[in-house]
Amino acid sequence: MKRAVIGLVFLAVVAAIVVAAAWPRAEFVPASSSQAWAATPDNLARGAYLARAGDCMACHTARGGLPYAGGRALATPFGTVYAPNITPDAQTGIGAWSADDFWHALHNGIAPGGRLLYPAFPYPNMTKVTRADADALYAYLRSLAPARQPNRLHDLRFPYDRQIVLAGWRLLYFKPGVYAPQPARGADWNRGAYLVEGLGHCAACHSPRNGLGATGARLSGGQIPAIGWYAPALDADNEAGLGNWEQAHIVQLLRTGVAPRGAVFGPMAEVVGQSLQYLTEADAGAMAAYLKSLPGATEPRRPAAPPEENVMKAGRQLYEHACADCHGADGRGTRIAGQPAYPPLAGNGALTMADPVNAIRIVLNGGFPPATAGNPRPFGMPPYSVQLNDAEVAAVVTYVRNSWGNAAPAVTPPEVNRWRAVPLD
Amino acid sequence: MRLPVFRSALPFVASLLATLPHAAAAQPERGVPDTLGQRVAACTSCHGSPTRPPPTQGPDYYPRIAGKPAGYLYNQLQNFRAGRRQYPLMTYMVDHLSDDYLREIATYFSTQHVAAPVLARGSVPPGQLERGRELVLRGDATLKVPACVACHGQRLTGALPGIPGLVGLPRDYINAQFGAWRNGTRRAHTPDCMATIAGRLSLADVAAVSGWLASEPLPADPAPDADVAHPMPLECGSQPEARP
Numbered sequence: 001m002k003r004a005v006i007g008l009v010f011l012a013v014v015a016a017i018v019v020a021a022a023w024p025r026a027e028f029v030p031a032s033s034s035q036a037w038a039a040t041p042d043n044l045a046r047g048a049y050l051a052r053a054g055d056c057m058a059c060h061t062a063r064g065g066l067p068y069a070g071g072r073a074l075a076t077p078f079g080t081v082y083a084p085n086i087t088p089d090a091q092t093g094i095g096a097w098s099a100d101d102f103w104h105a106l107h108n109g110i111a112p113g114g115r116l117l118y119p120a121f122p123y124p125n126m127t128k129v130t131r132a133d134a135d136a137l138y139a140y141l142r143s144l145a146p147a148r149q150p151n152r153l154h155d156l157r158f159p160y161d162r163q164i165v166l167a168g169w170r171l172l173y174f175k176p177g178v179y180a181p182q183p184a185r186g187a188d189w190n191r192g193a194y195l196v197e198g199l200g201h202c203a204a205c206h207s208p209r210n211g212l213g214a215t216g217a218r219l220s221g222g223q224i225p226a227i228g229w230y231a232p233a234l235d236a237d238n239e240a241g242l243g244n245w246e247q248a249h250i251v252q253l254l255r256t257g258v259a260p261r262g263a264v265f266g267p268m269a270e271v272v273g274q275s276l277q278y279l280t281e282a283d284a285g286a287m288a289a290y291l292k293s294l295p296g297a298t299e300p301r302r303p304a305a306p307p308e309e310n311v312m313k314a315g316r317q318l319y320e321h322a323c324a325d326c327h328g329a330d331g332r333g334t335r336i337a338g339q340p341a342y343p344p345l346a347g348n349g350a351l352t353m354a355d356p357v358n359a360i361r362i363v364l365n366g367g368f369p370p371a372t373a374g375n376p377r378p379f380g381m382p383p384y385s386v387q388l389n390d391a392e393v394a395a396v397v398t399y400v401r402n403s404w405g406n407a408a409p410a411v412t413p414p415e416v417n418r419w420r421a422v423p424l425d
Numbered sequence: 426m427r428l429p430v431f432r433s434a435l436p437f438v439a440s441l442l443a444t445l446p447h448a449a450a451a452q453p454e455r456g457v458p459d460t461l462g463q464r465v466a467a468c469t470s471c472h473g474s475p476t477r478p479p480p481t482q483g484p485d486y487y488p489r490i491a492g493k494p495a496g497y498l499y500n501q502l503q504n505f506r507a508g509r510r511q512y513p514l515m516t517y518m519v520d521h522l523s524d525d526y527l528r529e530i531a532t533y534f535s536t537q538h539v540a541a542p543v544l545a546r547g548s549v550p551p552g553q554l555e556r557g558r559e560l561v562l563r564g565d566a567t568l569k570v571p572a573c574v575a576c577h578g579q580r581l582t583g584a585l586p587g588i589p590g591l592v593g594l595p596r597d598y599i600n601a602q603f604g605a606w607r608n609g610t611r612r613a614h615t616p617d618c619m620a621t622i623a624g625r626l627s628l629a630d631v632a633a634v635s636g637w638l639a640s641e642p643l644p645a646d647p648a649p650d651a652d653v654a655h656p657m658p659l660e661c662g663s664q665p666e667a668r669p
Contacts, residue, residue: 062508063506063507063508063516064506064507064508064509260451260452269520269521270520270521272521273521274521325457326457326466328453328455332452332453333452334452334453334454334455334457335451335452335453335454336454336457336458336459336463337459338454340452341452341457342452342457343452344452365514365517366467366470366518367467367517367518368467368518368519368521368522369521370521370522371521371522371523371525371526376523376525376526377461377464377526377529378464378522378526379463379464379466380464380465380466380467380468380518381466381467382466382467382469382470382471383467383470383471383514383518384470385514386471386485387470423513424513424514424516424517
């Protein structure tokens with residue numbers, strides 16, 4: 001009994017020391033000089049480009065709101081987080097921040113005054129950004145028109161609203177550190193890794209999150225919290241399947257939203273539309289090269305039990321009636337005027353993932369890939385939620401998941417129904 | 426006992442082999458027309474096309490967009506994207522489309538013509554119909570509500586560039602818009618004239634207006650007027666009085 005008490009006290013002391021040592025878990029890298037964040041044309045242009053690469057505006061702008069003035073709600077399993085105003089307004093934005101303050105926020109996830117930031121702001125990725133790039137971003141954000149728009153307080157449940165809990169989370173899951181290039185790989189690969197793991201914060205969606213909302217180390221796919229879409233694994237050939245894509249097609253997908261092997265929909269349409277389409281061909285190529293190099297899961301997908309014959313028959317009838325004109329009876333998709341118009345369904349990993357949510361939602365809601373410089377007038381897909389009932393959607397999704405060489409578990413009407421009422425916004 | 430296992434594995438092996446050529450094959454051209462109509466099939470599946478008019482009644486009702494002024498349609502597409510109108514599926518559709526593309530889509534639909542089924546006049550109570558006709562054609566001075574025709578045109582087909590036609594719409598759609606204006610979920614560029622008017626009408630008056638409008642057939646020439654009659658009874662941000 002006594003020994004147990006001593007043991008507990010010992011553990012508590014160790015834990016206290018560890019917490020103290022970890023608090024506030026920060027690392028400082030000085031700017032090369034004050035010129036690094038000066039409002040020079042070069043800094044501003046580079047900062048603007050990096051802000052695009054980081055898709056900062058997507059979260060820091062409310063629908064219909066002023067750019068970068070914050071207010072967009074991010075639903076999380078722990079409550080709602082509201083992105084703050086990052087325009088240079090002194091009272092409500094970051095106008096009073098120094099370049100070092102900005103660095104601390106981006107690199108360490110700590111706001112001026114020591115307030116710990118919630119990792120809905122993907123600082124576990126942003127920490128990889130170099131000081132020079134952080135300074136260029138700072139210079140760019142300083143150059144925006146200040147918007148007087150007070151931040152909205154986060155609406156998090158207890159205990160997630162406590163800073164001490166966040167400190168514990170950081171202890172477990174956050175380590176500051178600028179991206180360290182791997183000399184064995186080329187400059188191109190390292191540039192891609194820097195963008196994917198850092199500013200691009202691909203892992204925020206494409207990595208599974210644990211019960212405390214921390215992302216894993218690998219881009220092995222994950223359900224995006226609260227919005228329901230599944231971000232496919234980027235390192236597995238049976239999901240996004242980038243390993244067997246031509247690099248040029250990945251670049252095309254990232255920069256235009258469409259490619260011969262697939263098109264982006266849902267949250268990825270936003271990422272391409274607001275961020276990736278603005279990348280240089282070289283940067284998109286570097287990202288593609290890095291993504292293709294990810295080791296990934298090599299185990300072949302388990303053969304699914306073949307779907308029931310009557311479901312396949314019903315699905316085939318629906319497909320031929322509603323889908324075949326555009327996607328082809330052979331499921332190979334369609335080019336129009338030499339450009340990818342309707343993506344192929346045969347061999348399309350987005351359809352055959354274990355989690356069928358994306359295929360179901362695309363049939364229910366249709367949609368457009370983003371309008372981009374490379375694909376300014378995208379072809380749209382009609383929403384079938386009003387024309388097809390749950391059993392019909394289930395049949396047609398099951399059919400496309402199991403035709404032309406595709407093989408994936410059948411989809412049931414209740415699975416379809418579950419995604420009818422999910423917020424689209 | 427082994428045979429079923431073997432049998433179930435066969436299609437899988439066959440499917441693996443079948444995947445290979447597809448993965449490498451390019452998408453074929455299939456003679457699908459390179460037209461805007463083809464690009465916006467997502468729109469016509471609900472809003473109708475000449476060959477398939479939209480439903481006007483029932484749980485799923487969609488406004489007829491064909492033939493409305495391009496400026497009005499463009500404003501609405503932008504309003505959905507900016508959250509000034511709220512219909513999640515519409516916002517989802519237009520969220521990542523550019524201004525240029527939205528303008529092109531708006532212009533395309535402004536040149537289309539889709540037949541509009543008309544609500545049977547007999548299905549609206551006579552008293553309600555009479556009140557609706559009065560509000561549409563003459564307005565109500567005591568309520569400070571102008572006649573619909575004062576802005577939407579004597580033929581109720583709207584006016585360029587930003588005033589929509591009011592005939593050929595489902596009754597439920599008209600009711601829903603008045604509800605949205607009243608509770609602030611449908612907004613326009615300020616001053617938001619329709620929000621002001623909706624605030625002055627009782628629900629009974631809204632029902633009267635929608636009953637009359639939905640049962641009024643499209644005129645032979647459904648095109649919008651070239652301009653609204655000036656001066657307009659209310660200032661409208663969507664149709665500024667001073668035109669360049």
